[in-house]
Amino acid sequence: MTDSDAPDPTLLFCHTVGPDRGADLRERLIDRGLPGDRVVAAATPAETDAHVADADGLVLGRLPDGLLDRADSLRWVQALSSGTDYLPLEDLRDRGVALANSAGVHAEPIGEQVLGYMLSFERDLHALARQQAERRWERREGGELRGKTVGVVGVGAIGTRVAELATAFGMDVWGVKRDLDTMPAAVDEARTPEDLHEVCLAADYLVLACPLTDETEGLIGGDELRLLGGDGVLVNVARGEVCDQDALVGALRSHLIRGAALDVFETEPLPADSRLWGLSNTIVTPHMAGSTPHKQERWADILATNYRAIADGDGSGLRNRVL
CATH class of the missing domain: 3.40.50.720 (NAD(P)-binding Rossmann-like Domain)
Known part of the structure; x- marks a missing residue:
C-alpha cells in the first residue's frame, strides 16, 4: 500500500x-x-x-x-x-x-484583559466600582498609561499582543525572553531571564505571560516584589505557580507593591477563605482572560x-x- x-x-x-x-x-x-x-x-x-x-x-x-x-x-x-x-x-x-x-x-482576549487591568489601576476604576456599590461620591485623581513602563515576562503569542497594545497606548515595553532574536518589534527593551531583576526595578506594571516550567515555578517571590516596589503592579495571566502566592499576599497587605491583577492562582477555584478576596488593592478574576x-x-x-x-x-x- x-x-x-x-x-x-x-x-x-x-x-x-x-x-x-x-x-x-x-x-x-x-x-x-x-x-x-x-x-x-x-x-x-x-x-x-x-x-x-x-x-x-x-x-x-x-x-x-x-x-x-x-x-x-x-x-x-x-x-x-x-x-x-x-x-x-x-x-x-x-x-x-x-x-x-x-x-x-487566546492572545487577543488576554491581551485586551491585561490592558483593562492596567487601565483599571491607572484610573482607579476598581476602587471607583467599590465606591459606586457603597453609593459613596469621592473624587480620585487618575493617571495615564502613556509614558509608563510595562515589563512582559514571556513574549510568546500572548506577550506579543500585550506588547503591541501597550505600545499603542504609548507605554515603554520591556520584554523578557530566552531567544532575543525572535523578540517582536513592539518591544523597546529586550532582556533575557537573567535580567529579570532589572526589569522588575524598571517596571510600573509587570505582566507574567510565560508557561509554567521547572524554571518559571516560583519565578516571582519576595525579592522580585521588593524590586517592583510601591508604585508597581503585578499582573498574572500565566499560571498561579509562577508567583509565590504567600509572598504576594504579604506584599499586598503591607503595600510593598501598589497592587495586583490576578486571573490565575495556585489553587483553583480560589478558596473562599483566601486573603486575596478581601484586599482592596487586588483584582481577582476567575481564570477567564482567555475567553472569547x-x-x-x-x-x-x-x-x-x-x-x-x-x-x-x-x-x-x-x-x-x-x-
Missing part, C-alpha cells in the same frame, strides 16, 4: 473537551473539508474508550488516567490550551507522540492544519508544535 492509498487519520475529540464543544468543532472541521467518517466527537467516557485505540490524533481538555495506554495508534495530541504543563510530556516524548498547543487562540466568542473558529483552523500535516506524514508541518 502506498502513502496515497493509506486511510485518512482518525481524529478523536476526547469527552473531556465537552460534548457540545466537541460536536461543534467536528462540524467546523467537516466544513473545512475533513472527512466526517474520520472525525469522532466523544460525549462520554465510554465513547472515548470505544474509539481511542484507533485514534491517530487526540484532542484534549484534560487527559483521563490511563488513556495513553489504550491509544495504540496515537501519533498526535492536540491541546486546546496554550499551556501544556498538565500533560505527561516525558511520556508523550517517550512514545514518539507529537504534541501541539493552541498558542495564539472566536475561540472555536481559531481552534478549528489549527486542528484542520494539523490534521492535514498528520495525513501527509509531515510532523514538521504541525502548527504550534511543542513536542
Whole structure:
C-alpha cells in the first residue's frame, strides 16, 4: 500500500473537551473539508474508550488516567490550551507522540484583559466600582498609561499582543525572553531571564505571560516584589505557580507593591477563605482572560492544519508544535 492509498487519520475529540464543544468543532472541521467518517466527537467516557485505540490524533481538555495506554495508534495530541504543563510530556516524548498547543487562540482576549487591568489601576476604576456599590461620591485623581513602563515576562503569542497594545497606548515595553532574536518589534527593551531583576526595578506594571516550567515555578517571590516596589503592579495571566502566592499576599497587605491583577492562582477555584478576596488593592478574576466568542473558529483552523500535516506524514508541518 502506498502513502496515497493509506486511510485518512482518525481524529478523536476526547469527552473531556465537552460534548457540545466537541460536536461543534467536528462540524467546523467537516466544513473545512475533513472527512466526517474520520472525525469522532466523544460525549462520554465510554465513547472515548470505544474509539481511542484507533485514534491517530487526540484532542484534549484534560487527559483521563490511563488513556495513553489504550491509544495504540496515537501519533498526535492536540491541546486546546496554550499551556501544556498538565500533560505527561516525558511520556508523550517517550512514545514518539507529537504534541501541539493552541498558542495564539487566546492572545487577543488576554491581551485586551491585561490592558483593562492596567487601565483599571491607572484610573482607579476598581476602587471607583467599590465606591459606586457603597453609593459613596469621592473624587480620585487618575493617571495615564502613556509614558509608563510595562515589563512582559514571556513574549510568546500572548506577550506579543500585550506588547503591541501597550505600545499603542504609548507605554515603554520591556520584554523578557530566552531567544532575543525572535523578540517582536513592539518591544523597546529586550532582556533575557537573567535580567529579570532589572526589569522588575524598571517596571510600573509587570505582566507574567510565560508557561509554567521547572524554571518559571516560583519565578516571582519576595525579592522580585521588593524590586517592583510601591508604585508597581503585578499582573498574572500565566499560571498561579509562577508567583509565590504567600509572598504576594504579604506584599499586598503591607503595600510593598501598589497592587495586583490576578486571573490565575495556585489553587483553583480560589478558596473562599483566601486573603486575596478581601484586599482592596487586588483584582481577582476567575481564570477567564482567555475567553472569547472566536475561540472555536481559531481552534478549528489549527486542528484542520494539523490534521492535514498528520495525513501527509509531515510532523514538521504541525502548527504550534511543542513536542
